[in-house]
Amino acid sequence: MGQTIKATFTGDLLRKYGLLLALVLLCAVFASMSPVFMTERNLLNVLNQVSINAILAIGVTFVILIGGIDLGLGSYVALTGCLAALFASSGDALFIPILLGILGGLLIGFVNGITITKGKLAPFIVTLGMMTIARGGALVVSDGRPISNLSPSFNAIGGTFLGIQIPVLIVLVIFLISLFVLNKTVFGRYVYAVGGNEEAARASGINVHRIKLYVYILCGGLAGVAGIIQTARIETGQPNIGVGYELDAIAAVVIGGTSLSGGSGRITGTIIGALIIGVINNGLDLLNVPSYYQQIIKGLIIVGALLIDRKS
Amino acid sequence: MGADLNVLEMNNISKTFPGVHALKNVNLAVKKGTVHALMGENGAGKSTLMKILIGMYTQYEGEIIFKGERLAHSNIKSAIDAGISMIHQELSYVPNMTVSENLFLGNEPRNRWGVVDRKKLREDTQSYLNLIGVKLDPGTLMKDLSVSERQMVEIAKAISYKSDVIIMDEPTSAISDREVERLFKIIEGLKKRGVAIIYISHKMDEIFRIADEFTVLRDGTFVGTQPIEGANIDQMIAMMVGRQLTDLFPRRTPEYGPAILTVRNLTKRGVFENISFEVRKGEIVGIAGLMGSGRTEVVNCIYGLDRSDSGEIRIRDTAATIRTPKDGMRQGIGLVSEDRKTLGLVLQLSVKENIMLPNFQLCTRYQVVSDAKEKMIADGIIKDLSIKTPTRDQKAGNLSGGNQQKIVIGKVLLGNPDLLILDEPTRGIDIGAKSEIYKLISQLAEQGKAIIVVSSELPEIMGLSDRIIVLHEGKVTGELTREEASEEKIMAHAFGK
Ligand SMILES: Nc1ncnc2c1ncn2[C@@H]1O[C@H](COP(=O)(O)OP(=O)(O)OP(=O)(O)O)[C@@H](O)[C@H]1O
Ligand SMILES: [Mg+2]
Numbered sequence: 002m003g004q005t006i007k008a009t010f011t012g013d014l015l016r017k018y019g020l021l022l023a024l025v026l027l028c029a030v031f032a033s034m035s036p037v038f039m040t041e042r043n044l045l046n047v048l049n050q051v052s053i054n055a056i057l058a059i060g061v062t063f064v065i066l067i068g069g070i071d072l073g074l075g076s077y078v079a080l081t082g083c084l085a086a087l088f089a090s091s092g093d094a095l096f097i098p099i100l101l102g103i104l105g106g107l108l109i110g111f112v113n114g115i116t117i118t119k120g121k122l123a124p125f126i127v128t129l130g131m132m133t134i135a136r137g138g139a140l141v142v143s144d145g146r147p148i149s150n151l152s153p154s155f156n157a158i159g160g161t162f163l164g165i166q167i168p169v170l171i172v173l174v175i176f177l178i179s180l181f182v183l184n185k186t187v188f189g190r191y192v193y194a195v196g197g198n199e200e201a202a203r204a205s206g207i208n209v210h211r212i213k214l215y216v217y218i219l220c221g222g223l224a225g226v227a228g229i230i231q232t233a234r235i236e237t238g239q240p241n242i243g244v245g246y247e248l249d250a251i252a253a254v255v256i257g258g259t260s261l262s263g264g265s266g267r268i269t270g271t272i273i274g275a276l277i278i279g280v281i282n283n284g285l286d287l288l289n290v291p292s293y294y295q296q297i298i299k300g301l302i303i304v305g306a307l308l309i310d311r312k313s
Numbered sequence: 314m315g316a317d318l319n320v321l322e323m324n325n326i327s328k329t330f331p332g333v334h335a336l337k338n339v340n341l342a343v344k345k346g347t348v349h350a351l352m353g354e355n356g357a358g359k360s361t362l363m364k365i366l367i368g369m370y371t372q373y374e375g376e377i378i379f380k381g382e383r384l385a386h387s388n389i390k391s392a393i394d395a396g397i398s399m400i401h402q403e404l405s406y407v408p409n410m411t412v413s414e415n416l417f418l419g420n421e422p423r424n425r426w427g428v429v430d431r432k433k434l435r436e437d438t439q440s441y442l443n444l445i446g447v448k449l450d451p452g453t454l455m456k457d458l459s460v461s462e463r464q465m466v467e468i469a470k471a472i473s474y475k476s477d478v479i480i481m482d483e484p485t486s487a488i489s490d491r492e493v494e495r496l497f498k499i500i501e502g503l504k505k506r507g508v509a510i511i512y513i514s515h516k517m518d519e520i521f522r523i524a525d526e527f528t529v530l531r532d533g534t535f536v537g538t539q540p541i542e543g544a545n546i547d548q549m550i551a552m553m554v555g556r557q558l559t560d561l562f563p564r565r566t567p568e569y570g571p572a573i574l575t576v577r578n579l580t581k582r583g584v585f586e587n588i589s590f591e592v593r594k595g596e597i598v599g600i601a602g603l604m605g606s607g608r609t610e611v612v613n614c615i616y617g618l619d620r621s622d623s624g625e626i627r628i629r630d631t632a633a634t635i636r637t638p639k640d641g642m643r644q645g646i647g648l649v650s651e652d653r654k655t656l657g658l659v660l661q662l663s664v665k666e667n668i669m670l671p672n673f674q675l676c677t678r679y680q681v682v683s684d685a686k687e688k689m690i691a692d693g694i695i696k697d698l699s700i701k702t703p704t705r706d707q708k709a710g711n712l713s714g715g716n717q718q719k720i721v722i723g724k725v726l727l728g729n730p731d732l733l734i735l736d737e738p739t740r741g742i743d744i745g746a747k748s749e750i751y752k753l754i755s756q757l758a759e760q761g762k763a764i765i766v767v768s769s770e771l772p773e774i775m776g777l778s779d780r781i782i783v784l785h786e787g788k789v790t791g792e793l794t795r796e797e798a799s800e801e802k803i804m805a806h807a808f809g810k
Contacts, residue, residue, distance in 0.1 A: 186680050186681055186682065187673045187681075187682060190669070190673065193659075193666070194666070197661045198658070198659040200656055201655065201656055201657060201658055201670075203637070203638060205670045205724070206638045206641075206671045207639070207671075208639060
C-alpha cells in the first residue's frame with residue numbers, strides 16, 4: 002500500500018511538472034554545449050522568437066480543446082500582417098493598422114466558425130480551404146510585393162519597453178488572460194465540456210454552436226495579433242511569410258499535453274511547449290547545426306517527447 | 314464439495330486505484346454450468362472484480378484459477394482466448410462501425426486469402442441476432458441504434474465467443490421485459506452446455522429467478538457466498554447494505570395543482586403520433602411501453618433534445634416553443650436522460666464539473682465562476698445523493714455505474730425544474746440508493762413539482778406513478794390510474810391490445 006501511494010505521488014508530480022522538467026533538461030544540455038546559450042541576451046532572444054508561435058499556439062489550444070483544428074494560422078498571419086502594413090505607411094499610423102489586423106483575424110475566425118457549425122463541415126477541410134484563401138488574400142492586398150516604409154510608431158511594436166521586447170510582454174498579457182478565461186469563466190468550463198462530449202454539453206443547455214464560433218473567432222483574432230507583431234518586427238508586410246507556422250503552433254499544443262481529441266489540456270502546457278520548440282530552434286542554431294538537419298532533429302524530438310509522455 | 318467442480322476461483326483479490334481501495338481480499342468461486350450472482354451496492358467493487366477477470370486491469374494482488382490452472386492473462390484478447398467473455402456495464406462499441414463489424418471486431422471470419430469474408434460476416438451476424446431474437450439489419454451503424462438495441466448487440470457479441478465463463482455486468486439495465494425473457498432463455502441454454510455465468514444486477518427478482526448461488530461484496534470486501542435456495546430477499550439486502558430496508562415506495566396522498574405540462578397531438582413522423590396528455594403540479598405520471606415504443610423520443614421532444622413535426626406543447630397553459638435543451642431548461646424542464654454515457658455525462662471531466670455544467674448561474678458573477686461557491690454546491694449534491702467518490706475532482710468516468718447515474722440526477726435536480734422528466738432514473742442503481750431516489754421523487758412531487766417517469770421496470774412505474782400512460786408503436790394505447798393499474802393491464806396495452 003505505502004509503496005503504491007508513493008508511486009502514484011511521484012507519478013502525479015511527473016505528470017504535473019514533467020514538461021517543465023523536460024524544458025529545464027533541454028536548457029541544461031544546450032548550456033553545457035554552448036557558452037552563449039545561458040546569457041541573458043540569448044534567453045531574451047529566445048523569448049522574443051517564441052512570441053509569435055506562443056500567441057498562435059494559445060489560440061489553437063482553445064480550438065483543439067473543443068475538438069477542432071485550425072490549419073490556416075500561417076496564412077492568417079500573412080494576410081492580417083499585410084492588412085496592417087497597408088494602413089501603416091502614413092506618418093504616425095498605429096491605431097488603425099492594429100485595429101484592421103485584429104479585425105481581419107476575427108473575421109477569418111468568424112467565417113471558419115460559421116462554416117463549421119452552421120455548414121456542418123469538418124474543421125480540417127474548412128481551415129485547409131481558409132489557408133489558401135487567406136494566402137491568396139495576402140497576395141491580393143499586397144499586390145504580391147512586400148509592403149515596406151511603415152510608420153516608426155508601428156514598427157515600435159517590434160521594439161522594447163523597459164528593456165523587454167514588447168512582443169514578449171504581449172504574450173504574457175495574452176497568456177494571463179487566457180489562463181483566466183479558461184479556468185475561471187463559464188465560457189472556459191463550456192470549452193472543456195464541448196470538447197469532452199458535445200452531445201452531453203448540448204443536453205445540459207449549452208449553446209454548443211456559439212461556443213465553437215467564439216473559439217474560432219478568438220483563434221483568428223490572436224492570429225491577427227501575431228500578424229501585427231510579425232509585420233512590425235520585420236518592418237514589412239510580407240505576403241509569403243508564415244508558411245508552416247500552424248504546424249509549430251499545433252506541435253506546441255500537443256507537446257504541452259493537450260489531447261487532439263479535445264476536452265483535456267492546459268494553456269500553461271502550451272506555453273511550455275512553445276518554449277521547448279523555441280529552445281530547440283535556438284540551441285541548434287547556436288551549435289551551428291545545418292538547417293536541414295535541424296528540421297529532422299526537431300521532428301524527432303517532438304515525436305520522442307510525445308512517446309515519453311504517453312508512457313508515463 | 315470438490316473444488317474441481319469450480320470452473321473459476323478468484324482468491325484473495327485486492328485492487329487499489331489512486332485514493333480508492335476498491336477490493337480487499339475478495340474471493341469468488343463459480344461452478345460449471347451455473348449462474349452465479351455477484352451482488353453489492355453501487356461502488357462495492359463488482360465491475361472492478363470482473364474487469365480483473367477479463368484482463369482489463371492487470372495490476373492486482375491475488376490469484377485466479379481457471380479450469381484448474383492458474384490464469385495469467387495479460388489483456389482482454391488473451392482472456393477471451395482462454396474462454397472468458399464479458400458484457401460490459403458501460404457499453405463499449407465503435408459508433409461508426411456496423412452491427413456486424415462490431416460483433417466480430419478482432420475476430421472477423423476470413424476467407425482463404427486472409428481477407429475478411431463479408432458474406433460470412435453478414436450471415437454469422439444474422440444468425441446471432443436471430444438467436445437473441447432482435448430484428449436488426451447487420452449493416453446498421455452502431456450509433457444509429459437505441460441504447461437497448463446496442464445492449465442486445467453487446468449480448469450477442471459475448472455469446473459469439475463460445476466461452477466457458479460469461480460475465481454479464483447489468484445486462485438488463487437497458488432492455489425491456491421481452492428482451493429480458495429472451496436473455497433468460499439464452500442463459501438457460503448456455504447453462505445446459507456447461508457454461509458458467511457471472512451475473513451482476515440490482516434487480517432482485519431477476520436474481521431469484523435465474524441464479525443458483527450468490528456472492529455479496531460490500532465496500533470492496535467479501536461478505537459471503539450462499540446458494541439461492543433457502544435465501545430470502547431481506548437477508549440478502551441486509552448482507553449488501555448492512556441494514557434492513559423497509560417500504561421501497563413511500564406512501565403519499567397526492568394533491569394536484571393546475572396543469573404544468575400539456576401535450577396536444579404531438580407527432581414525429583415514423584416515431585410517434587398524436588400524443589396527448591397532461592401533467593399537473595404535484596403529480597407523477599409514468600410512461601410505460603416496450604423498447605422502441607417511442608417513450609424516450611416523446612420526452613426528448615418535450616425537453617428540446619429532438620424536434621417534433623407537429624402538435625403543441627403548453628407549459629402552464631401557455632404555448633411554448635422548445636427547440637433546444639436550453640429552451641427546455643428556460644421553461645423549467647429538467648431531463649435525466651436514459652443515455653448516461655452520451656447525453657448525461659462528460660466522462661473525462663470531474664464529478665464537480667459535471668454537476669455544475671447546467672448550473673453555473675448558481676455560482677457565477679459577470680461570467681466568472683466562484684470557486685468556493687462551486688465547491689460548496691457540488692459537495693452539497695455529493696452528500697445529498699451520497700455519491701461515492703474519493704473527491705469532487707475525480708473523473709466522472711472513474712466512478713461506478715450507479716454513482717455516475719446519481720451525478721446525472723443531481724445535476725438536473727440542482728436546476729430546480731418545475732417539470733422533472735426521469736427516463737430510466739434508477740438504471741444501474743442499487744436497491745438502497747433506489748429507495749432513496751424513490752423517496753426523493755415522492756418528496757419532489759409533494760413540494761409541487763410535476764414529474765414524468767419513463768421506465769421499463771413495471772414495479773417502479775406502478776409504485777411511483779399516480780397515473781400511467783402506455784405507448785405502443787408511437788401511439789397512446791392506454792391510460793390507467795394508480796388504482797386501476799396492474800402488470801397485466803399495462804402489458805396488454807404495451808402490446809397494443
Ligand atoms: N478507473 C478507476 N479509477 C479510480 N477509481 C475507480 C476506477 N474504477 C472504479 N473505481 C472505484 O472503485 C470502486 C468500485 O467500483 P466498481 O465500478 O467496481 O463498482 P460496482 O460494484 O460495479 O458498482 P455499480 O453497481 O455502481 O456498477 C468505486 O468506488 C469506484 O469509484
Ligand atoms: Mg458496476
